[in-house]
Amino acid sequence: MMKRVILGVCIVTLLTVSVTLWARGSREPAPREVQVLAAMGGDEAIAFGNVLKRFTEETGIPVMYDPQSGDTVITTANTRIASGARLDVLTLSRPGNILGWAADGHLVALNDGDDPVVPAEVLYDNFSQSWLDLAAIDGRYYGVPLKAFSKSVVWHRPASFAQLGLEYPETWEEWMQVAETMVENGRMPFVVSGADAWTLTDWFENIYARVAGPEKYNDLFIRHGVSWTDPTVVEAMEYFREIIGNDDWIALGREGAIGLRRDEAMGLVLQDPPQAEMFYLAGFMDRVGRANFPHLRSGEDYSFFPFPQIKPEWGNVVVGGGDHAVAFNDSREVRELMRFLTKPETAEYFGSQERGAVISPNRNASRRMFTGAQRLEAEQIDSAEVFLFDGSDMAPGAVGGDAMFTALQEFLMDPSRLMESLEYIEEVARRAY
Amino acid sequence: MGTVSNNTRGWLFAAPVLLLVTLYLVIPTLWTVYFSFFTGGFQPDRFIGFENFRRLFTRDRLFLDLSGFPWSGALLNNILWLVFLPAGAIAFGMTIAVLADAHPWERVIKVIVFVPIVVSNTATAIIFRFLYNMNPRIGFLNAVLTSLGFKPRPWLSSREYVTFALIAAAVWIWTAFAMTVFSATYKALDKDTLQAATVDGAGEWQKFWLISLPMMAHAVSFVFITIFIQTIKIVDLVLVATDGGPAGASRIIGFSFYWETFQNLDVGYGSAIAVVMLVILLPVMVLQVRRFKAEEQ
Numbered sequence: 001m002m003k004r005v006i007l008g009v010c011i012v013t014l015l016t017v018s019v020t021l022w023a024r025g026s027r028e029p030a031p032r033e034v035q036v037l038a039a040m041g042g043d044e045a046i047a048f049g050n051v052l053k054r055f056t057e058e059t060g061i062p063v064m065y066d067p068q069s070g071d072t073v074i075t076t077a078n079t080r081i082a083s084g085a086r087l088d089v090l091t092l093s094r095p096g097n098i099l100g101w102a103a104d105g106h107l108v109a110l111n112d113g114d115d116p117v118v119p120a121e122v123l124y125d126n127f128s129q130s131w132l133d134l135a136a137i138d139g140r141y142y143g144v145p146l147k148a149f150s151k152s153v154v155w156h157r158p159a160s161f162a163q164l165g166l167e168y169p170e171t172w173e174e175w176m177q178v179a180e181t182m183v184e185n186g187r188m189p190f191v192v193s194g195a196d197a198w199t200l201t202d203w204f205e206n207i208y209a210r211v212a213g214p215e216k217y218n219d220l221f222i223r224h225g226v227s228w229t230d231p232t233v234v235e236a237m238e239y240f241r242e243i244i245g246n247d248d249w250i251a252l253g254r255e256g257a258i259g260l261r262r263d264e265a266m267g268l269v270l271q272d273p274p275q276a277e278m279f280y281l282a283g284f285m286d287r288v289g290r291a292n293f294p295h296l297r298s299g300e301d302y303s304f305f306p307f308p309q310i311k312p313e314w315g316n317v318v319v320g321g322g323d324h325a326v327a328f329n330d331s332r333e334v335r336e337l338m339r340f341l342t343k344p345e346t347a348e349y350f351g352s353q354e355r356g357a358v359i360s361p362n363r364n365a366s367r368r369m370f371t372g373a374q375r376l377e378a379e380q381i382d383s384a385e386v387f388l389f390d391g392s393d394m395a396p397g398a399v400g401g402d403a404m405f406t407a408l409q410e411f412l413m414d415p416s417r418l419m420e421s422l423e424y425i426e427e428v429a430r431r432a433y
Numbered sequence: 434m435g436t437v438s439n440n441t442r443g444w445l446f447a448a449p450v451l452l453l454v455t456l457y458l459v460i461p462t463l464w465t466v467y468f469s470f471f472t473g474g475f476q477p478d479r480f481i482g483f484e485n486f487r488r489l490f491t492r493d494r495l496f497l498d499l500s501g502f503p504w505s506g507a508l509l510n511n512i513l514w515l516v517f518l519p520a521g522a523i524a525f526g527m528t529i530a531v532l533a534d535a536h537p538w539e540r541v542i543k544v545i546v547f548v549p550i551v552v553s554n555t556a557t558a559i560i561f562r563f564l565y566n567m568n569p570r571i572g573f574l575n576a577v578l579t580s581l582g583f584k585p586r587p588w589l590s591s592r593e594y595v596t597f598a599l600i601a602a603a604v605w606i607w608t609a610f611a612m613t614v615f616s617a618t619y620k621a622l623d624k625d626t627l628q629a630a631t632v633d634g635a636g637e638w639q640k641f642w643l644i645s646l647p648m649m650a651h652a653v654s655f656v657f658i659t660i661f662i663q664t665i666k667i668v669d670l671v672l673v674a675t676d677g678g679p680a681g682a683s684r685i686i687g688f689s690f691y692w693e694t695f696q697n698l699d700v701g702y703g704s705a706i707a708v709v710m711l712v713i714l715l716p717v718m719v720l721q722v723r724r725f726k727a728e729e730q
Contacts (some may be wrong), residue, residue, distance in 0.1 A: 071696065074695075074696075075695040075696075078474070078695070078698065080475075082474075155616070156684070162608075194590070195589075195590065195676075195678065195679075197676070197678065204522065252568070255567075255587040255591055256585075257589060258587065258590040258678075258679045259587050259588075259590025259679070260593075261566070261590055264566075264568065264571070268568075359469075368479055385466075397696055397697050397698060398697040398698075398699060401696055402692070402696060402697055405678070405680075406495065406678075406680045406681045407680075409489045409679045409680035409681075410680040413592075413679060424494075427492075
């Protein structure tokens with residue numbers, strides 16, 4: 001009897017031990033969830049969510065995905081940094097903030113050390129130097145370029161141009177001529193969206209890049225090496241005043257324009273009958289067209305022409321923007337994700353989303369999936385002789401996200417206050433850099 | 434238990450709350466005051482004494498601009514808010530509470546007026562953005578104006594209108610609160626006094642003005658103080674409706690605090706604004722605490 005009990009105990013013990021050992025041996029430590037904070041909204045947020053889902057499917061690494069608007073992302077990130085809460089990967093279109101975090105030691109340099117997160121050769125292979133440099137300090141790269149967009153596009157209806165027998169303007173003079181012809185024919189040439197003040201900073205950036213050239217442009221925004229009261233800045237503002245100084249040239253007048261949000265402004269051009277003929281803004285407004293005017297064909301019923309040239313010596317300039325993905329922590333899971341975001345296949349998958357597709361700066365990614373105006377935008381970005389990044393996004397927040405907003409809105413409300421507006425930006429800039 | 438004195442026991446009971454209040458209220462407040470003397474982000478950088486305050490009152494024209502007439506800036510806008518928001522909410526709230534009382538449709542009216550209290554400020558801001566839209570095809574108010582033959586007005590995009598347009602939206606919210614309090618107080622009034630007045634030949638207006646209103650003075654002051662404090666704290670309504678625009682014309686103190694701290698990451702400067710808010714609110718809070726004490730006795 002005793003023997004049987006001992007035997008039984010032995011067998012049970014043996015079984016338990018072996019099962020435990022087997023179980024331990026076969027199980028790797030469970031992958032840690034990657035926390036992703038993304039400055040993405042609407043369809044784009046959903047599309048990027050799909051990209052992350054695919055990452056989880058391929059690698060088994062779970063992702064906690066938190067898309068927010070651009071402003072709140074910065075606030076959230078700063079609060080998390082200050083409080084020590086975890087944040088792994090972030091996507092953002094403001095290199096100024098990214099470089100600030102990098103300088104404070106919060107970010108992981110991708111190409112650092114013997115076992116880099118992403119080897120430099122892989123980055124060079126997929127992205128142009130200028131894209132990498134936007135988020136780099138002394139040859140250490142912090143950001144994977146994720147998305148590119150053009151902000152040098154003028155939306156219109158090609159049919160209107162055909163009816164009036166107009167050609168697309170290539171120079172500023174031709175553009176003003178087009179506007180005058182439209183007025184003579186009882187059309188309203190422009191709509192300006194002043195409520196989203198960044199649309200006004202984009203106007204200024206496009207004009208300034210074409211008046212003063214790339215070097216001064218970067219000097220003004222990145223280093224404040226050019227004063228805001230510099231003659232080149234004044235000249236650019238005077239060009240802008242040719243349009244907004246003319247109350248009959250902008251839909252709803254200046255008073256109305258200052259209250260217009262960008263989606264409404266785009267709507268004024270696309271609605272039937274249109275309340276305005278031309279709306280300057282960004283390539284991504286195509287999405288508003290597709291979503292709110294599904295009966296119109298992008299690239300045919302409505303389309304864009306590039307922002308006309310001002311001084312020919314600066315060549316074919318495109319002002320645009322884009323997002324970088326940056327890593328706040330170095331772990332196996334974060335490395336996997338950063339490498340995944342570098343791949344051309346990922347860029348193509350992001351680009352082939354039915355809604356919210358984005359154009360990737362990855363030069364190995366195919367462009368064949370794009371249709372309509374988005375295809376034109378990809379071509380514009382790829383063929384740009386000079387691609388300048390959105391200046392206000394490179395400037396410190398107090399300048400690019402506040403003082404410029406206030407000053408340009410004031411300028412739109414009262415174009416005679418040109419110098420006062422510029423002096424205000426200069427005063428803030430002196431403190432902020 | 435007998436060995437613990439009553440005094441100690443009192444402190445023991447209060448300890449958890451004291452701890453929480455110290456942790457989440459007293460320390461952050463002191464920290465904010467400390468921050469307001471520094472430059473830099475969330476880590477104080479350089480001590481600059483009262484420089485943040487000097488800049489706030491003399492060089493920040495979006496906060497206070499006395500250079501041209503009319504004066505402008507967040508501080509003055511906030512004074513407009515403090516005058517018109519409590520006054521408007523109390524006037525509308527009282528009117529509805531008294532007129533709807535004993536009306537056959539009392540419940541329906543009160544439910545309708547009560548609804549805004551459950552709508553968040555963010556949603557209110559979006560609703561009013563539509564309501565005020567300059568395009569008559571979107572904006573109800575301008576649709577009415579144009580149908581009457583007037584020109585559409587830029588309610589949220591002109592310096593003259595924007596602050597008042599936003600105050601009107603806030604009045605819509607706070608009328609609900611005022612009405613609820615006044616209605617309950619009105620119903621609890623001593624009806625014998627009112628009947629006696631009727632017998633003595635007093636009219637409705639006299640009864641309200643000379644009897645009901647003085648008897649509701651406490652409720653009025655409670656509503657006033659509550660709305661006053663809320664007004665200083667408003668951020669979301671302005672942020673969502675106008676972003677403080679056009680050109681900073683609709684900023685108020687709470688908004689400036691948020692904007693400087695989180696948008697511009699000028700945390701020391703934002704803290705200085707928070708200190709100004711505290712200074713404005715302190716007397717009101719002292720008054721409120723005194724009233725509570727008086728009521729207890």
